[in-house]
Amino acid sequence: MLDDKMQIAIETLKRSGVRITPQRHAVLEYLLTSMEHPTADDIYKALETKFPNISVATVYNNLRILREIGLVKELTYGDDSSRFDSNMHDHYHIICETCGKIEDFHYPPLDEIEVLAEKVSGFDISHHRMELYGKCKECSETKVQ
Numbered sequence: 001m002l003d004d005k006m007q008i009a010i011e012t013l014k015r016s017g018v019r020i021t022p023q024r025h026a027v028l029e030y031l032l033t034s035m036e037h038p039t040a041d042d043i044y045k046a047l048e049t050k051f052p053n054i055s056v057a058t059v060y061n062n063l064r065i066l067r068e069i070g071l072v073k074e075l076t077y078g079d080d081s082s083r084f085d086s087n088m089h090d091h092y093h094i095i096c097e098t099c100g101k102i103e104d105f106h107y108p109p110l111d112e113i114e115v116l117a118e119k120v121s122g123f124d125i126s127h128h129r130m131e132l133y134g135k136c137k138e139c140s141e142t143k144v145q
Contacts, residue, residue: 005032005086009071016069023047023054027062031072031086037093037102039081075102077131092129096136105132 090109114125
């Protein structure tokens, strides 16, 4: 499955005229295998031992390119740090208010809300985003001492 996703991503990079550097490949592979929604700093820390000369700026630049060609989404939430998601299918997110963990939540797209909003407001709706907040299982099980 990862091989298929990686091959599709590499083909997208080639079609876009983007060089596939070892660092870019590593950032992309990390995102495709991560079940988390990492920050650029998380990605940097995960890759710095394999690529000692990699910088946070290199990670940010690669993320920007991957976002621009449609391979990753940039998620911004209340903690002022962008997180990145390689799941480009319609889905929503559940966010732990205690530890900040973000999980994907798959539910049929709420397209009817966009249609209703257009009718009621007169806006031309381009997209929507839904976030659910609460406490993850691990944080719920942790007793406050």
